[in-house]
Each structure stands twice: as structure tokens, then as C-alpha cells.
Amino acid sequence: MPRPPGPQTAFPWKPLQLFNAYRIFIALLFIGVWLSGMDTRDLGHLAPRLYILALLAYLGLSLTGALCNRMRRPSFRLQVGLLATADVAFVVLLTHASGGIVSGLGVLLIPAVGAVGVLLPGIWALFTAATASLLLILDQVYLFLTNVQDNHAYAQAGLIGLALFTTAVISTHLANRARASEALALSRGLDLANLTELSEHIVEHLDSGVIVTDREGQIRLMNQQAWDLLGNPVGVRQTTLDKLPPQLFRQFLIWQKHPETRQHTLRLPGRNARLQARFAPLGIDGEATLITLEDQGELAIQIQAAKLASLGRLTASIAHEIRNPLSGITHAAQLLEEATQLEAADRRLLEIIRTQGQRIDRIIDDVLRLSRKEPPNTRRIELRSWLHSLAEDLRTQLRLDTNELRLNLVGEDLDVEFDEGHLTQILSGLCENANRYGRDRQGTLELTLTAHRSPQARQTMLDVLDTGPGISATDLPHLFEPFFTTSVAGTGLGLYLSRELCALNGATLEYLPVPGSGSCFRLRLPTATTTPPANT
Numbered sequence: 001m002p003r004p005p006g007p008q009t010a011f012p013w014k015p016l017q018l019f020n021a022y023r024i025f026i027a028l029l030f031i032g033v034w035l036s037g038m039d040t041r042d043l044g045h046l047a048p049r050l051y052i053l054a055l056l057a058y059l060g061l062s063l064t065g066a067l068c069n070r071m072r073r074p075s076f077r078l079q080v081g082l083l084a085t086a087d088v089a090f091v092v093l094l095t096h097a098s099g100g101i102v103s104g105l106g107v108l109l110i111p112a113v114g115a116v117g118v119l120l121p122g123i124w125a126l127f128t129a130a131t132a133s134l135l136l137i138l139d140q141v142y143l144f145l146t147n148v149q150d151n152h153a154y155a156q157a158g159l160i161g162l163a164l165f166t167t168a169v170i171s172t173h174l175a176n177r178a179r180a181s182e183a184l185a186l187s188r189g190l191d192l193a194n195l196t197e198l199s200e201h202i203v204e205h206l207d208s209g210v211i212v213t214d215r216e217g218q219i220r221l222m223n224q225q226a227w228d229l230l231g232n233p234v235g236v237r238q239t240t241l242d243k244l245p246p247q248l249f250r251q252f253l254i255w256q257k258h259p260e261t262r263q264h265t266l267r268l269p270g271r272n273a274r275l276q277a278r279f280a281p282l283g284i285d286g287e288a289t290l291i292t293l294e295d296q297g298e299l300a301i302q303i304q305a306a307k308l309a310s311l312g313r314l315t316a317s318i319a320h321e322i323r324n325p326l327s328g329i330t331h332a333a334q335l336l337e338e339a340t341q342l343e344a345a346d347r348r349l350l351e352i353i354r355t356q357g358q359r360i361d362r363i364i365d366d367v368l369r370l371s372r373k374e375p376p377n378t379r380r381i382e383l384r385s386w387l388h389s390l391a392e393d394l395r396t397q398l399r400l401d402t403n404e405l406r407l408n409l410v411g412e413d414l415d416v417e418f419d420e421g422h423l424t425q426i427l428s429g430l431c432e433n434a435n436r437y438g439r440d441r442q443g444t445l446e447l448t449l450t451a452h453r454s455p456q457a458r459q460t461m462l463d464v465l466d467t468g469p470g471i472s473a474t475d476l477p478h479l480f481e482p483f484f485t486t487s488v489a490g491t492g493l494g495l496y497l498s499r500e501l502c503a504l505n506g507a508t509l510e511y512l513p514v515p516g517s518g519s520c521f522r523l524r525l526p527t528a529t530t531t532p533p534a535n536t
Contacts, residue, residue, distance in 0.1 A: 011076035012119060013069060019115045020066040023087070026108065027059035030094075043105075044097045046148065051097035058090040080119045084128050087112035092135045100143045101153050106136055106160040113164050117171025121179065125168035133161030209275075209293030212282065217241035217252065220288065229275055229293045248277060252291070255279040265296070319364045326364075330357040376419035376504050380528045383414035383451055383460065390427060391449065397428075398435050404445045405431070410452035415528035416460050422501040423525075426509070429494045430464040430521050438466030438519060453527060462523040463512075470519050471511065479511055 034044065034052060044051025065083050068074065088109065095105045109132045117125030136157045143153070200221075203210050209226025213219050217240050230244055241249040251264040259281070266275040274296045282288035333353040336342065342350070387407055395405055431447060439445045450463040471479060478484045480499050495509075502509040502523060512520040 013072065013076065015115075016076070016080065016119055017066070017069050019111075019119075020062055020069055020083070022111065023062035023083070024059065024066065027055055027062055031055050031059065043103065044094075046099045047097040051094060054090050054093040054097065058086070058094075061086050061090075077120065080116065081124075084112060084116045084124075087115075088128060088132045088135065092132070092139060095136070096139050096143075100148065101136060101140055101156045101160060106157075107163075109136075109160070109164055110167050114167045114171040117168050118175045121172075121176065123172075125172045126165065129161070129164035129168040132164055133157075136160060209291075211241075211291040211293070213241055213252070213289050213291065215256075215287060215289070217249065226291075226293050229295055248291075251277055252279065252289070255289075266293075323361070323364055326357060326360055330354060330361075333357065376422055376501075378417050378419050378505060381416050381418055381420060381423065383416055383462070383525075384409050384412070386420075387449055387451065390424065394428065394431050398431065400435070400445065400447070404447060406446075406448045408448055408450040410450070414451050414453060414460055416525040417528045418505050418507065418525055419501075422505060426498045426501055426523065427462075427464065429498055433494065434464060434466040434468070434519075438468035440467055440469075440517075458527050460525045460527050462525055464521045464523075465514065465518060467514075467518045470513060470517055476511070476513075480509075 030043070031052075034055065061083070065079065068079055091105060091108045091112065094108075095101060095103055098105055113125055113129045113132065116128045137154070140153050140157045203221065203223050206223060206225060209229045210221065210223045211219060211226050212221040219239055219241065230248070241252055245266070247266045251266065255261065255264070259279075264277045264279075266277055276294045276296050278292045278294075280290045280292075282290050330353070333350050337347065337350050337354075387409065391405055391407055394400065395402070398405075427449070434447045435445060438447065444467075446467040448463075448465045450465060451460060453460050475484075480495050484496075499509045506526045508524045510522050510524075512522055514520050
């Protein structure tokens with residue numbers, strides 16, 4: 001924020017510099033007149049030596065004052081006081097050397113007193129006026145006693161004194177008002193500067209992009225959000241609208257012709273983004289235009305998040321309702337298993353009922369935990385040995401041979417921090433999808449689990465790759481949406497739940513298309529930071 005000026009810069013050094021220049025000019029003028037021999041009505045005729053020495057001393061003191069003013073040493077008040085004293089002393093000496101008050105040189109005291117009233121507050125100007133008037137009267141008394149002047153010169157001395165006091169009062173009053181106005185202007189300026197900086201700070205941190213431009217398209221203000229939404233165009237920030245994406249400038253020209261249409265949708269080339277641009281006039285005469293930009297994709301994400309929050313609450317309620325009849329089903333299956341007259345085929349069906357009931361119960365637990373956003377039970381997993389064990393289980397569960405499910409583990413330090421149950425559910429679901437959808441045209445499955453560590457990102461990458469047909473471009477934007485499926489038998493919750501489970505564990509799940517054919521689901525797992533316990 002702008003700060004008030006310091007104690008040295010608060011004083012009016014510039015006016016003092018101007019008055020020093022005035023002193024030098026007066027001294028040089030009278031010296032020049034003296035040396036030229038012009039008819040000056042007997043200036044300095046009473047004491048010529050005193051007159052020229054006083055002028056030279058006055059010139060020297062004025063030059064010294066100018067130098068001190070430039071160096072700002074000594075203090076401002078001391079400089080003004082010394083120079084005011086010198087003004088009074090030297091003008092009185094010049095007046096005396098020229099025959100007293102009748103010489104007219106006493107009027108030179110009026111600018112000196114006025115300068116003190118302007119430069120110093122309080123009664124300094126009145127004190128200077130009183131001192132100068134007293135010295136003029138004393139000089140007149142001396143000249144009267146020495147028969148140089150008569151009594152009529154007292155009236156002129158009195159008028160000069162009255163003029164000095166009037167000048168002191170007026171200059172002090174005007175200077176006080178000027179100082180008050182300057183202080184008010186400074187205070188208002190600081191407030192305005194603070195408000196301007198605060199406004200810029202608020203605009204800079206708005207979620208919406210903001211651009212302020214004049215009628216010709218010259219940009220006066222653009223916040224960082226607008227800069228990012230427009231794709232960081234090449235060039236300086238403060239530029240013209242025609243240097244930004246052309247769609248924006250085109251809509252700006254359309255709005256100028258048809259101001260009733262204030263909202264437009266922009267599609268930026270090379271980016272999968274839609275921006276909503278709103279135009280509004282600014283100022284009394286509408287000399288400026290306010291353009292606000294909003295990312296409709298971000299708005300869609302927020303709406304989707306709200307829908308998913310509602311869906312989570314609904315899912316939790318449904319899960320509670322499902323668990324009660326599920327308990328009855330599994331309990332009835334356990335009772336039927338105790339019967340002795342059941343055939344082997346019937347017992348196989350009961351085994352399927354019990355197994356799938358347990359699976360549904362686990363899914364309900366995961367959905368409930370997901371809806372409640374409970375923290376996962378993370379632990380350190382040595383991924384290398386753990387994946388070998390999981391691969392054996394998946395080969396048995398999915399009836400795959402070694403060539404159909406392979407491991408490619410790069411590096412030794414592959415420890416991660418993750419909930420083991422969640423990681424098992426995620427990889428099992430991805431491998432089941434690959435087994436169902438990742439086979440090539442001949443029905444051959446080549447499924448590979450690849451793991452490697454990224455030191456730069458402090459993450460461990462775990463890829464599930466297949467060589468199947470991949471995912472179509474039309475299905476790709478909806479891949480992780482809940483209840484989206486291309487299979488009649490699917491529920492569309494697998495990938496959505498897998499991504500949510502990754503988010504709960506501080507990981508991410510993304511789809512990477514493979515050039516040619518195939519799919520790659522990449523898990524970015526947090527690398528374990530704790531030191532494993534030593535073997536004892």
C-alpha cells in the first residue's frame with residue numbers, strides 16, 4: 001500500500017528553492033545596477049561601502065542557501081529561519097545605506113515576510129514582520145537623530161510595518177489552508193490508491209475472467225483468470241482485443257453493433273473448451289466495456305459434483321435398504337446348505353448365492369464408506385511382492401494363463417501408501433474389464449501390469465495395459481461417469497468407484513490411449529515415505 005511521505009519529504013523544499021533563486025536574482029540585479037552606474041536615485045549614497053558589501057554578502061548567503069537546499073542540510077526549519085533573519089538584516093542594511101525608508105527598499109521585506117508565512121506554520125511570519133518593522137523604525141530614529149531624515153519618514157515606516165503585518169496574516173492564513181488542502185488531498189490519494197489496489201487484488205483473484213477495454217478494443221485491465229481461460233496468448237498482458245483469440249474480438253464488434261445481445265459462447269481452436277462471454281458497458285457514457293469470461297466446462301464439473309453429492313446420499317440410503325434383504329438371502333442360503341438331501345448342482349447354486357451375497361455386501365461397505373468420505377485404512381505396501389501375489393489370484397479367478405497376464409516391474413523401490421482392500425478392488429475391476437473388453441479380434445488377451453517409480457513427481461505409476469480395440473472417441477468423455485456402460489450386463493459404476501477410491505487414497509486414475517490399438521489405465525499412487533521396519 002502507498003505510504004505517507006517521510007519527515008524530510010513533507011517539507012516544501014521546492015518553494016524554498018524558488019525563493020532562494022529570487023534572493024540570488026535580487027542580489028545580482030542590484031549589484032548589476034550598482035556596477036552599471038545607472039541613475040538609481042542615490043541607491044547606497046549614504047554608505048556606499050556598506051551597500052556593496054551587504055549586497056555581496058547577501059548574494060553569497062543566497063548561493064549558500066541554494067546549496068544547502070539541494071543537500072537538504074541543515075534542517076528545513078533552520079534554513080528558513082536563518083534565511084529569513086538574513087533577509088531582514090540585509091534589507092534593513094540596504095535601506096539604511098540608501099538613506100532610510102524614503103529609498104523605497106523597505107518593500108523588499110514584503111516578499112521575505114510572505115515567504116516565511118508560506119514556508120513556516122504558526123506565528124513565525126508575524127514575528128518576522130514585527131522584527132522588520134521594529135528595525136525600520138529604529139533605523140529611522142537613528143537617521144532622525146543624525147539629521148539625515150525628518151519626521152515625515154515615520155509615516156512611511158508605519159505604512160511599511162502595516163503592510164508587513166498584513167502580508168504575514170494573509171500569507172499564514174493562505175498557507176494554512178493550502179497545507180490543510182494538501183493533507184486532505186494526500187489522505188484521499190492514499191485512500192484512492194489503497195482502494196485501487198484492493199480492487200485490483202479482488203479482480204485478480206476472481207474465479208471469472210475479467211477484461212476491461214475501451215471502445216477501440218484497447219485493454220485497460222485483464223486478470224490472471226481471463227489470461228488463463230484464453231489459453232495464455234502470445235504477447236504482453238496489456239494489449240488489444242484483436243491480439244487475443246479472434247472469436248472474442250469478433251463477438252466484441254458484434255456486441256457494439258447489437259448491444260442487446262450481451263452473452264456469447266466462444267469455442268477456442270485447438271482446445272476442448274467453451275467460454276461464455278458477457279459484455280456490459282462501463283462508465284456514464286459507456287466509454288469502456290466490461291467483459292466477463294466463464295468456463296462452461298468448469299461449471300459443468302461443479303454441476304456434476306453437486307449431482308454426485310446427491311447421488312452419494314441416495315446411494316447410502318439405498319445401500320442400507322439393500323443390506324436388510326441381503327442378510328435374509330444369505331441367511332436362507334446358509335440354512336439350505338445344512339440340508340442333506342441337496343444335489344451337487346444345487347449346492348453349487350447355493351455357493352454362488354453365498355459368494356455373490358458376500359460380494360454385494362463388500363460393495364455396499366465400499367459405497368457406504370465412499371459416501372461418508374471416511375479415511376481409508378492406508379498402510380505401506382511392497383508393490384513388487386504384492387503384485388506377484390495378486391497376479392496369481394487374478395489368473396485363478398479369471399482363468400488366465402501366464403502369457404495372458406504378465407508383470408513388468410521396473411526398479412526395486414516400489415513401495416506405496418494405499419488401502420490394500422481398495423487397491424485390490426481397483427485392479428481386480430480393471431483386469432476384469434480388460435478380460436471382457438480388451439481382447440483382440442482373434443480373442444487373444446495380452447494383459448500387462450507395469451509398475452515404475454517417478455522420482456520427479458514422487459509417485460509410483462501402475463499401468464494396466466491391454467492390446468484390445470481400445471475405447472471409442474465418443475465414449476471417452478463419459479468413461480468415468482457413474483452408470484455409464486456399453487454393456488447390457490454392466491452397472492456403469494466400476495470405473496467411477498475406482499476413481500473415487502483412488503481419490504480417497506490421494507491417488508489418481510486416468511485413461512491413456514495407446515497408439516495403434518489397446519488401452520492403458522494408469523494409477524498414480526503416492527510413494528511410501530516411511531522407512532520400512534528392519535528385519536529382526
